[in-house]
Amino acid sequence: MKYSKQKVLFELQNRLIEDNRKLVLVKTQISTKERDKRLAELTKRELSALDKDTRTYKSVGKAFFKTDLSLLMTELDTRVTKAETDLKTLDKTKQHLERNINESQNALREITYIRG
Numbered sequence: 001m002k003y004s005k006q007k008v009l010f011e012l013q014n015r016l017i018e019d020n021r022k023l024v025l026v027k028t029q030i031s032t033k034e035r036d037k038r039l040a041e042l043t044k045r046e047l048s049a050l051d052k053d054t055r056t057y058k059s060v061g062k063a064f065f066k067t068d069l070s071l072l073m074t075e076l077d078t079r080v081t082k083a084e085t086d087l088k089t090l091d092k093t094k095q096h097l098e099r100n101i102n103e104s105q106n107a108l109r110e111i112t113y114i115r116g
Contacts (some may be wrong), residue, residue: 009111016104023097030090037083044076 047056050069058067058075 005111005114009108012104012108012111016101016108019097019100019104023094023101026090026094026097030087030094033083033086033090037080037087040076040079040083044073044080047072047076 047069050056052069054069056067056069056072057064058072
């Protein structure tokens with residue numbers, strides 16, 4: 001009986017460590033996506049102030065290619081939409097991991113209380 005409690009305790013601790021590692025990664029991804037979204041929104045705002053016939057260029061690696069302003073605006077809209085979708089998915093994942101962490105911590109407290 002004692003061995004099974006130790007095994008359960010070990011598995012809970014490992015799951016808690018793994019979920020915490022995943023949570024840190026998801027939070028980093030959320031931060032990156034928010035930054036990308038803000039950058040696209042700011043760029044779009046600056047480009048919208050330009051005249052329609054203004055020459056615009058798109059960076060492709062180290063090169064710049066002349067690109068139509070409307071194409072740049074569409075691309076930025078797509079980036080913002082994709083970032084918003086990704087943020088929703090990442091937020092759901094974050095909530096799921098936080099719930100798992102809380103459940104694991106509660107289970108560890110119960111096992112520790114029972115063992116004591």
